[in-house]
Amino acid sequence: MQDRIIEFIRANPAAPPSEDDFTALALDVFARQYETVPLYRRLCEARGVRPGQASDWHAVPAAPADIFKADLGDGLTDPHIFLSSGTTQGPQRRSRHAIASLDTYRASALEQFERMVLPDSPGRMSVLVLGPTRTSHPHSSLAQMFEWCLSEYGNDLGATTFDDNGGFDLAGAVDWLRSAASATQPALILSVSSALSPVIDELRKRSLELRLPADSRIVDTGGNKPSAAGSRVMSAKGLLKACWRYLHVPSYLCVNEYGMTEMLSQFYDDALLSRWDGSLLPRAKIGPHWTRTVVVNPTTLEPIPDGNVGLLRHLDLANWESISAIQTLDLAETCGRGFALKGRAGGAETRGCSQLLETILD
């Protein structure tokens, strides 16, 4: 199964596999998950859906994302375990995603990153990670992805800012940016959103308006939550303006990522892609061709017409080892060629990568 999935992932995005190909693979993945993930099978039985009864991917039962709080990888020997960064309800409420091999995740993460963040093939860049690393957070899927990006796309000027003891090296980050501003190779900043605010605040405090080299870009992820360090909560637009003012990175080179521990695929703003391919559609988050996303009515869980706010439901083939169809509590509306996030259901826990910074700073 892994080989089939990776082959599917590595298909040329300009000529992606057909809808029939996607459906066939999705149904095979569903059948496998029904057999190998006991908790998911119980959920499907409770909903009265068996693999033979689903004729297209819409019919695959979507499990609540909370199901990942259980151990779904019982049968795996020596699995790689990713844990969510904690929630407002405490560390014991973390989601847990266990997989036997990192190969699918690596293929998924890098293929989509290249498409959405590096469509112009800028070559090796100076990478600054304002987020977790494999050393500081060995169970963070985001840290794993950042590490791959650092090694795949970085030159020898790469730096990380979260140390092994849970500290965030703000001064080191600012020094790195000053140095990068005087270099010629473009910079790539990979950040949890809430780590950008203290950096911006520090630059403002020092009256530093840096000019990073042309084609430098910023990828941030997670919502911007109040920081224990006292930095401001910045709106998405405020962050874009600040990136231009203090780093000279234009908004079309600022890309917000949306992902979750429960999924091995990521969604990115299409701002950079739109700049590259000339699209004039409004900024939206789009997923890779091995995922499908629908916005559903929270009452009926049926897909809703474009322009209405509902809950996001994903089907991610990269999740073939766990559960692919996931019902989230993220509110969004369809927009452009993807969706725009509109918050999170109030009864759901505050969570995500910026919560991770809180865990560190608390």
Next chain:
Amino acid sequence: MIDRVLLANAHRSRHRIVNAYSTDDLLAILTQAAALWADATYETRRRTAEALYSVVPLAPVMLDHGLDLIFQAVTDETMRNLTDRQTLGMPSPGALRSGHADGSEAFVGPNIIYHSLAGNVPGLSIPAVVCGVLARSVTIVRDSRRQPLLTGAFVDTIADIDPLVAAMILPVRPDVSADDARAALAEQDCTVELHGSDAVVAELSDAFSGIPTVQHGSRISAVIADGNAQPGDWAQRIAHDIAMYEGLGCLTPHTVFVEDRGDIDAWSSALAEGLSAYERSWPRRRQAVALEADRRAFLERAEVSSLLENASLALGGSDDAWCIVTSAETAPSTGPGMRCITVTSTADREHTVRAIRTMPYPIAGLGLTLDWADDTAAAPSHIDALKAATGATLVCPAGRMQAPPLAWEQDGGRRLGDLLDWRPAPS
């Protein structure tokens, strides 16, 4: 904007009422108006209800039942109970004392009472209007967009009986901003009452800083099932309290605590039957997306907990019309209302009180599986201790939680008594 002409007229009416109307006069007018509204065939009520059916997200039959509960609570007896209890040791409202060096004084409410109402349940304005009239204060009532029309229609009925009294009440449109209201209250002796979620109340209260303000923020309610109580006798009544107003009221129970480690599965099953019955007679109508999303979050937690914990069971109605989470040990989780509830067990009353005190919002109401007459004097002696231990302001038999008495001291305040004071009598 608040109409300045109507406001000036309201003040003139107030002057005449303070000087010319006794409390008995006002009670008679209010009693007559409420009695008309308690009758479902009363034309104004019927037409108002028909208009409300399309804008209020409640089943029409439920809305009619709500109107019954709201207006049946306003009688001569309940209003006298209100004035008697809340003016204990004080003169009856409106009493005049003449001969002061600075002129006469009257025992009345402030010049203006301004209410900004929440939209979760209908009829929040009715006790406000009653207390405003009895306090002889100009009463400005800003309804929520989600609960329009009712205040104005009730005031119209009062106007048919006594236009002078009705002129003292100003229902205003939901689009009146806090700043507009603040401008109307400037320099006046006034009180502001704010209803809504904690976030809304906090935002509004900033606009009224410097003015005496009563805040009614987010609250939650629960039921305590005595270990000896039989679910069959009580589940239907508890289901009523859960389903009424789609669980959006502060008096909606979100958790049933079954004491003495009682049979929670039996309670859940009986509640499921009750909720199914209410779903048939009061079909659940969909709410705003944000509320429905909150509800979905609860349903999803319920589904996962039922998959994960053998001791935990989730019951769900057809098309998710209702949901019960049953858990022997789990700390009570709170649903968003809308026919979602957690049934959990506790060892004893002390354990229950501890659990209530850890709930995420202050407790408003507690329903007990114990019957007593409406008259508060008939309440069991331990009720006051339970109120003190939990912070609940309403403790009543289960099934009556959605019909609080007019004299309910919501959030610990006396809705009439706290308004009254000796004030210079308008001449």
